[in-house]
Amino acid sequence: MSSSTWNVTSVTSDGAAWLASAGAYPRSTLALWEERPEAPLVLPCGSAFDVVNAPAIFGRRMLDRLWDEGPGSGPVAVHRGRVLLFAAPGTAQRLPSLLDWEEWGTNRADSRTEGVPPLLCHGTGDAVTVPALYGAGTGTPAHSRWLVAPDTRHPWLPGPEILLWAAVRAARSAVRISIFPAADHDAKVYDVSRRR
Numbered sequence: 001m002s003s004s005t006w007n008v009t010s011v012t013s014d015g016a017a018w019l020a021s022a023g024a025y026p027r028s029t030l031a032l033w034e035e036r037p038e039a040p041l042v043l044p045c046g047s048a049f050d051v052v053n054a055p056a057i058f059g060r061r062m063l064d065r066l067w068d069e070g071p072g073s074g075p076v077a078v079h080r081g082r083v084l085l086f087a088a089p090g091t092a093q094r095l096p097s098l099l100d101w102e103e104w105g106t107n108r109a110d111s112r113t114e115g116v117p118p119l120l121c122h123g124t125g126d127a128v129t130v131p132a133l134y135g136a137g138t139g140t141p142a143h144s145r146w147l148v149a150p151d152t153r154h155p156w157l158p159g160p161e162i163l164l165w166a167a168v169r170a171a172r173s174a175v176r177i178s179i180f181p182a183a184d185h186d187a188k189v190y191d192v193s194r195r196r
Helices: 013-018 025-034 056-068 090-100 160-174
Strands: 041-044 050-055 076-079 083-088 121-124 127-130 147-148
Touching: 013 025, 041 056, 050 056, 050 090, 056 076, 056 083, 056 160, 076 127, 083 090, 083 160, 090 121, 090 160
Parallel strands: none
Antiparallel strands: 041 127, 050 083, 050 121, 076 083, 076 147
């Protein structure tokens, strides 16, 4: 699928009901959104969804991998320069150990993902700011919006294994792998063309 396929930026009423179900008072949340659909809200993670929070460029690469080579994504938002990938509950607890297993972001020189930005996992006990229901709204910064808006009461949400797969694929596309060792910048260079 092309990236234009997943650029659905307005939340449907079913999607709003699903988002509101994450909080302790869903009817109050829906009433607030009816009154002010341009208002972003802070919602708890852990019951209806977890969130994997990635830097913008890397998060977009993950999203591209999910749609171009994988099963697609659940809802996805951009907020303050970060991509928020909504995931199945429990992902925030499991994904970090899977990333460790893949030697994610370790400082070892032989790490397969050296230099890849860390992913933040938000689960039970955490909360995230979700963008306004419709577009960027007047009170919302233009950089806070939905890339893939929730559109059903039971959206499909990727689990930790799928997000690990997308992260590894995105890392491989971002990091060039060379069979040659890194240059030693302190080594002397000899001009062999001057040999006699």
